[in-house]
Amino acid sequence: MSDAASQCTKIESEKTRDKEVSWALLPYVEQNTILPEFYERKRTFHFAGHSIEIEQDWQNLGVAGVVWDAAIVLCRYLEEGKINVRGKAIMELGAGSGIVGILAALLGGRVTITEREVAMPYLSSVVNANMENKPDIKAVTMVQQLDWEKDLDKYDETFDVILGADVIYIEDVFPALLKTLEKLSDKRTEIYISCRIRYERDRRFLQMLKDKFIVSKVYVDIDKDVRIYKAIKR
């Protein structure tokens, strides 16, 4: 059995035993998915003149504890000024380390950075560490729990911009993710989802999205194999 196949078997048994654990740690493992960078305890990124430091915790938090390529590509897109964030109400979904939301805040957005309960202490500590000497930015940045399956009824407002990096991967959660996008948006909301299409199911989510939103592919990073989709409510 290849390494990837044995990992998949492990995931399946974890999934049967404890759905939450499998989702938190290893929802997909394929050749090249576990990058050497995931084992780096600290990574420093430079975008738009800002330096963002991310502590990583792959061992304990899995997918939520590292920076994915989709986040890096979305940060570059933000850096290039392709999304108007200044003064806007921004929501980041499935933020993981929060790097995208942190950059959006540094670029002048009023950002709500969200995650599932299990990743909240990690996310808060990364955001706080990057805003230590930036009280004005910290004052307009919120870190909040939003599990698409459990917490949506706590949210009533809509946002100007919704950002999601590498959030399309668990098919069971697709309906909840779609509902979340619908609830948090209105017709003027710009939604940007950056992702690598790994499986047929990822395409199925895009199809579900197209039923409710006008979706266009606005950016492709060929080297990283990451696409950014923009969605506007129909």
Ligand SMILES: C[S@@+](CC[C@H](N)C(=O)[O-])C[C@H]1O[C@@H](n2cnc3c(N)ncnc32)[C@H](O)[C@@H]1O
């Ligand atoms: C592949 S990681 C991407 C993390 C980060 N956005 C990045 O690109 O570096 C997917 C993220 O989605 C989050 N996630 C998965 N299911 C979720 C749910 N039901 N509600 C909220 N977030 C969820 C995970 O906790 C994880 O942080």
